Amino acid sequence: MKRPLFIALDGPKGTGKTTLLEAITQALRADDRKVIRLCEKKSDPFRGETMALVNTLVRNPCRDLELKVCARLADSRAWISRNVLPRQPADSIILIDRWYPSDAAFRRTVPFAEILRMNRERNVQVPDLHVGVVTAAETSWARAAARTRGLGSTLIHKLDEQIACTEAFERAVAEHGWVLCRNEGTIAQATDQVVAEIQRVLHLPRP
Template identity: 75%
Template sequence: MSRPLFISLDGPKGVGKTTLLEAITKVLRADNKKVIRLCEKKSDPFRGETMALVNRLARNPAQDLELELEVCERFADSRAWISRHVLTKQPADSIILMDRWYPSDAAFRRMVPFAKILQLNIERNVRMPDLHIGVVTAPDISWARAAARTRGLSSTVIHKLEEHVACTREFEREIADHGWFLCRNEGTVEDATMQVISEIYKVL
């Protein structure tokens, strides 16, 4: 490979992305692959300022299209920065596993459609994943998993089950519309891991 293979795992809260990423990493490294684990929010130097806007938006009962669009633009700007300053610094023979690239509770906003968000990223030359994996479960499963965690759902913009259901359904539509690989993580972690590993080896 002339540059790292860039793989992103996205999905609603509680679907088990982090656990799945850990399992995928273990399998790939056991096969002597060089794996770089990254997290979008931890790589974003502008996260604090953007989240201040997200919090302001979440507290505002009236819908504010201008503010929501600004949030989406800032996230796209951050991904452009990560594309230039983080992704390009990784070894050419590595596999980058990114924990979220289009966060479902930030990307799938209430007013700005995902097609617009994707266009914002394209205009900024954000690197598109070589393999984009959408991880989903039935909403009641991921909601229960999130509720069982110490940190809970840990979402700024989603607080009710019906909001989580709507986010999950929207995410599934976008996976289908954009041809991302769908991983249903409702069984064992081992089963989901092998689904993803099989897909990764198809693009290596």
């Protein structure tokens, strides 16, 4: 049975994901594609409880609590996989801002491989195309600092943490075969790259 094409964009804070998502959406719609935009945190009915746990973790960091947070995030994605994604039109392209390798996944004590295993055990839907959006850490740090809301992260507060997060994303992209988009040039260049990848996947057979 035909199903929507599911595409996730992930990356550290300040790499321009939101701007890129908007540009990709406009480009696809100009080509008469039906595009559905989703956001993990806005689709998660358990977000409030999870963030309360995150805030407790920030105040009292420990591995057991961190594991609980990661498990809750995986449970939420499993819920979205069962209750949100199947309801989208079969001929649509679903774009989501953040999936399992959000910066919340790259924590200090829980390896990303363990977080990915949690998601797979819960049958979290695997994106048909996963795009890692990165820039040099100094670039994303400066971009975030220039925004009114700043970095807006409960986990990253220093440049060296942003560097570690960026390096973790780049390793995950390489290890799992995701598409790497270095969003350091023009937004048009990044948009063209991702749209070309989407067009390629659209022409591949899918279950």
